[in-house]
Amino acid sequence: MRRSFVELYSHSLTVSANTTMDLRESITNQNDVAFSIANHILSNHSGNNNIVFSPLSLHVVLSIIAAASKGPTRDQILSFLRSKSTDNLNSSVSHLVTIVLADATPAGGPRLSFANGAWVDHSLSLNPSFKQLVNNDYKAVLASVDFQTKAVEVSKEVNSWAEKETNGLIKEVLPAESVDGSTRLIFANAIYFKGAWAEKFDAQMSKDHDFHLLDGNSVKAPFMVSKKKQVISAFDGFKVLRLPYKKGEDKRLFSMYVVLPDAIDGVSALLEKVSSERGFLERKLPYQAVSVGDFRIPKFKISFGLEASNVLKELGVVLPFKDGDLTEMVDSFVSQNLYVSSIYHKSFVEVNEEGTEAAAASAVTMACGCARFPTKIDFVADHPFLFLIREDLSGSVLFIGQVLNPLAN
Template sequence: MDLRESITNQNDVAFSIANHLLSKHSGNNNIVFSPLSLHIVLSIIAAGSKGPTRDQILSFLRSKSTDNLNSFASQLVSVVLADATPAGGPRLSFADGVWVDHSLSLNPSFKQLVNNDYKAVLASVDFQTKAVEVSKEVNSWAEKETNGLIKEVLPAGSVDGSTRLIFANAIYFKGAWTEKFDAQMTKDHNFHLLDGSSVKAPFMVSKKKQLISAFDGFKVLGLPYKQGEDKRQFSMYLLLPDATDGLSALVEKVSSERSFLERKLPRQKVEVGDFRIPKFKISFGLETSIVLKELGMVLPFEGGDLTEMVDSSVSQNLYVSSIYHKSFIEVNEEGTEAAAASAMTIKLRSIQFPTKIDFVADHPFLFLIREDLTGTVLYIGQVLNPLAN
């Protein structure tokens, strides 16, 4: 399976999770998460399992084999997620970690895989008498890998004497806009909430041409980040429904139609009329096993098949107790800083462009950060209230 097909499958899974997650957190909850971070953690679990559990994870991740998942992860880490600052592009950090109780030894083939394909840090620890210390160690690791943005991926009490393995993943992104916004032009305007009320929020404005495409019921804005000397191009996309309360229907549409995003991305710059997007900052965390179980991924959490990870008879009793995920994003005039850490259709016809097009993001919208050369989606989120952190 080639990288592009794997990425298309991964993005379909990402929007399926996003649809479920965003529908659960309606109201005034802003959300950001990294589907890529979750994908990597699940891929490692798949590599360490067999039987029905492995089959269920493969089916969920829309992959034919663990070999495909491992190869995909290896390509992502080396191609898409390599730091771009040496070439003048965005700063990227991507790291995996595995903490194993000292009473267990990793299966040599699994250890080699985790080392080589996932470039993971491996640590032997004492969960049975030093669970709190191990939890602090994992949190310190995540904080370091996300430039201090994710301080506690594992909440208090999540690790105890019965814990035997922890898989963690951290991703950090900081990019400057190709064309920065003038902070002196930022002004407060009304942002309309789903309950019918509104809040005054700071909006960035511009009169420059923008990458915008318009369709029946929604518009898409592309904001490219400054590109380095390599070929990668990272961008933020805002998907804005026409209706103030149209976000849930738009998310449903994005997630139900395969490769929907690819066909809707703006390809050319247009003259803008009224152009306003809010500044926002979001910190969001969740225990993702609940979401995954509701989407049909139940076997990893029941145990019995995680036998490819360790050389021990206790492997029959291992199960995934929880997968914690935390993300952070800040969008302002300069660009975007984002981080995440994980521990365990209707055809639409395009509307003809008027001479000028408005893009006023003054009501709930979907956003994502994407690497455009490969199509990899790093983050997905929703802004329901730009003032709520």
């Protein structure tokens, strides 16, 4: 008998890690960390702007740093990611890459691309076990480069790689002058997603309506509308909408969720609630289609970037950026002096009547030295809200963001 995706996924994790691993618990931990990071970014780094980022992309970067380190540095990363061991992290990432994030277009589903790359200075030799891990579990492309005399050229090569892997949406994951002669290794990943709605919106029905801003003003923005039943759950203070993407022949289910506070200025308090309770949002996701009264969702396009290393330091992950302990990475005494200098992250998302196109890229540089279901419900996203793109069968969250003004890019 053919086993379900979750059974196969759980079995493969168990076999590769040689231990019993609860897939749901692992994903829940990953998502709890994601919302904690999101809450911090939105509270301290958004500047009252629209944002989008890929927690999955950052999770992979931190996992590879954990695998490269030992001692207190490794322990600190594992504690932050709420993982018991690097084996669990590596096994989880491996199966996310090979199963959850495999391209779905051959089966008629969303277009997906998740790629990892490592650029290593030619003066260093990767530890064989670490090289095997990067090749096999992270499916990374490895390149030997000359940072000491060609740092600018390497930076351009990494940026070109990220642009290609994200279908041209992320053009410069590495800022100018972020790579120099002291750089010894860059690890980067890129994720691209493009999905069509299972039920597309009629573009001819889209109309301009008021979108209320946090400062009390409003703007006229184009809204998508529908009279068809929608998958919505309503709770005290907020509502959650599920917009499924067209499904392929495999078992994966991708959806966008819009988390809408009742209050115009309620997005910050809502995210605080989501990030403070373990598995909070998982318990609030809607599964029942209901008839709608007034239903409006704004079109939007967001491009956002940040130096994620600053965010991680503020959240308590400090040792990789000073003490290093990255001794599991290379066969050289130089490994004693390796440390993470920066982690850069850029994301893009566009939502319209056809569906969603989204991308993100991260690059780390290492240097030496209960619901109610009414018969009819309104869902009018005419004020700031949260959104996420999720693979529903595994529960993995690919992107998280907030829309404060749909006209601002």
